Amino acid sequence: MDGNVIIMAVLLVSMVGLLFLALAGPSPDKARKRRMALIRGRHSDSAEAMLEARMRKAISSRPSGTELKMLTSLVPNPENMTKRLLMTGRKWTLSQYMMTCAIIALVLAALLMLRGFPPLLALFVGLAGGLGLPHWWVGRLISSRVQKFTAKFPDALELLTRGLRSGLPIAETLGIVSSEIPGPVGEEFRLITERIKIGRTMEQALQETADRLGTPEFQFFVITLAIQRETGGNLAETLSNLATVLRQRAQMKLKIRAMSSESKASAYIIGVLPFLVFGMICYINYNYMSPFFTPDPTGLFGLSTMQLVGIGGMCWMGIGAFIMAQMVNFEI
Incomplete structure (x- = not known):
């Protein structure tokens, strides 16, 4: 004890x-002194003060x-x-x-x-x-x-299409999307426009966002813009078709989710219930379940019969959960 x-x-x-x-x-107190020193350096005319202010700013940004x-x-x-x-x-x-x-x-x-x-x-x-x-x-x-982004992304593509058809350049339409579309879509397009303003190319800004999001929908968008820049063509029509394809893809996902929801709920309940009951019994009365955690030197691999049965049961449950997950997993 x-x-x-x-x-x-x-x-x-x-x-x-x-x-x-x-x-x-x-x-x-230190923060106040630091701010006062930055203000003095910013408004001072001497070269040493300006250099010191830049060094302070660089150190503070690390x-x-x-x-x-x-x-x-x-x-x-x-x-x-x-x-x-x-x-x-x-x-x-x-x-x-x-x-x-x-x-x-x-x-x-x-x-x-x-x-x-x-x-x-x-x-x-x-x-x-x-x-x-x-x-x-x-x-x-x-x-x-990612789900919120995917749900609003076709609306962003349609807004891009309308902006291009009205004669606006692609960079300006990206800024309109960042201000008009709420949620993650607006945030990501705002980051894209900010990267373009600081000197990144559009391909680099889009690819960085695609790598961070990791969604196939945005990858389709990046590939579409890259192909259009190389081959030419009507970008507005291409983006309109892409928005239609993404909406149909989302509808198919919702249909599959609705058809497999009952099977998934049953699998979750069956899979979680034994562990939940085991944890509750251990928490309420640990002495009753203590033999499960007591090794047996004479048993197989130093494990008791109860431990071997528990490991075997978890293995079979894992195999069953894997099979059920593969049965309701569809690639679209």
Whole structure:
């Protein structure tokens, strides 16, 4: 019991420290002095003051060194994780994401230890929850944003078509779409126009957006513009046809989703129910389920009969879930 108390104290201290780092901002006095120095340098006529102001601005624009480098260094592919955070459309940083993961892991581990779970098992479950829950939530936000973008994208193509038919250039019609279409479509087209204004070519700006979104609909749009620039032709008519194709594609997806919704709901219920009941029983009465977590040195691979049966059941459930997922998975 003394070991559990020590581990609980370490977890609480770590959680308080992470919360302090997350909520603590820069010193107001230092920020005020920094702003005053920037103003003096901006309005001073001396070359040294102007050079110092530029150096301060360049240093302030770099990533801050106060971020949790120890947590961010644990990410195996930080570029990919940063790209996922950008795809959500939120202004989240990698350090904030890893701090959230650490806080969730510590809270889950503390709650499980308070219920009498072994410290090692509590830490393992807390680590799995701390890494899995934020990853799942980020994926859900990305999926929701991509769906909103795909739903409004044909409207943007039709607006582009009307602008081109009225005689406007393609760059100006992109700006009109960014101001007229709400949601993710307007945000992405606004970023495209801003990149073009700072010197990027239209192909580069469109390709960067396509790489970040990863949707086939926007890839079709980029390929259409690239082919039209090389071969010529009526771009307005091409975009109008593309908008019609994308609407038909979305209608077909909705029909397939409606036809397979009952099967998917049944698969979700059947697949989640055993794990949900198992977790509830472990939380209510861990002593009843403790033999499942107790190894047997005389058993196969050091596992007890209950553990072997559980592993076999999870394997069969995984095979069944994979087969059902493939039965309702259609490529359009």
